Amino acid sequence: KAGVTQTPRYLIKTRGQQVTLSCSPISGHRSVSWYQQTPGQGLQFLFEYFSETQRNKGNFPGRFSGRQFSNSRSEMNVSTLELGDSALYLCASSSGGGGYTGELFFGEGSRLTVL
Amino acid sequence: DQQVKQNSPSLSVQEGRISILNCDYTNSMFDYFLWYKKYPAEGPTFLISISSIKDKNEDGRFTVFLNKSAKHLSLHIVPSQPGDSAVYFCAASAGTYKYIFGTGTRLKVLA
Numbered sequence: 001k002a003g004v005t006q007t008p009r010y011l012i013k014t015r016g017q018q019v020t021l022s023c024s025p026i027s028g029h030r031s032v033s034w035y036q037q038t039p040g041q042g043l044q045f046l047f048e049y050f051s052e053t054q055r056n057k058g059n060f061p062g063r064f065s066g067r068q069f070s071n072s073r074s075e076m077n078v079s080t081l082e083l084g085d086s087a088l089y090l091c092a093s094s095s096g097g098g099g100y101t102g103e104l105f106f107g108e109g110s111r112l113t114v115l
Numbered sequence: 116d117q118q119v120k121q122n123s124p125s126l127s128v129q130e131g132r133i134s135i136l137n138c139d140y141t142n143s144m145f146d147y148f149l150w151y152k153k154y155p156a157e158g159p160t161f162l163i164s165i166s167s168i169k170d171k172n173e174d175g176r177f178t179v180f181l182n183k184s185a186k187h188l189s190l191h192i193v194p195s196q197p198g199d200s201a202v203y204f205c206a207a208s209a210g211t212y213k214y215i216f217g218t219g220t221r222l223k224v225l226a
Contacts, residue, residue, distance in 0.1 A: 004158070031212050042121075042204060042218040043159070048211075056213035090158055094212060103149055104206075104214065106158035 002027065004093050004107035012113045018079040021110045025072050025093030031055075032074040033104060034066060037088040046089075049074055078112075086114045118142045119207050121217035129225050134192040136220050138205035141186065145207040149214065150179060150190045152201045159204060163190070195224045 005024040013019050025032050033056075034046040045058035049068035066076040072093075078085055088111050092104035120139045128134045138148075146167040151159035165172040165179045165188065172179050178191045192199055202221050206214040 033212055033214075035216070040218060043206075043214075043216040045213050045215065048213060050212070056211050058213070092158075103161045103164055104212070105161065106151075108156070108158045 006091050006107035010111050020077045023074045023091030029093035031094045033092045034076050035090045081114045119215045119217040121220050123220050125221040127223045128195045131194045134195045136190040136203050138188045144209040147208045149206045151204045154201050197224050197226050200224050
């Protein structure tokens with residue numbers, strides 16, 4: 001079974017630009033979550049999508065957005081990039097079944113550097 | 116407000132001994148907990164989970180203990196191996212797929 005695939009793995013942007021990251025979940029998984037990891041901050045929850053709908057949202061500004069397609073693939077977008085957005089962005093998939101909280105399966109992440 | 120805390124940034128243990136990693140939480144609504152291991156340049160790997168209806172869950176060398184009254188959980192690794200050297204994260208959820216992660220503990224197992 002293929003794992004969670006994230007693209008691109010590495011990217012460099014400058015302040016003010018925007019970026020789109022992509023995530024393909026494990027086949028059959030319908031829930032996709034996004035996390036931001038920065039040094040000393042652990043993993044911060046961005047949002048979770050299930051069946052193309054945002055089901056949960058973290059405490060990030062509106063510059064961070066996402067969406068999920070009918071095949072469960074997900075994208076996240078960060079607009080007007082700031083230096084502080086430099087981080088590892090991790091995507092996680094899970095079965096997402098209602099009422100059951102299961103484990104998350106993570107991709108290898110997209111490392112974003114903002115100059 | 117850090118709802119999930121891992122107060123030890125690092126831990127060193129001799130090979131073959133027990134590693135104990137600790138995690139504290141403040142939200143009494145949390146009812147499902149996960150432990151992850153992370154190597155550099157890789158995504159976190161799921162290790163073990165525990166539901167709030169249990170106080171212990173075991174999987175091979177890994178055991179997680181949950182003390183709900185103290186809002187504390189711990190991960191025991193016995194015996195510790197050099198390949199266990201990584202950063203360990205605990206995470207908690209209140210019945211949704213929104214997980215709150217701790218800041219991690221770096222475990223170093225000395226050969």
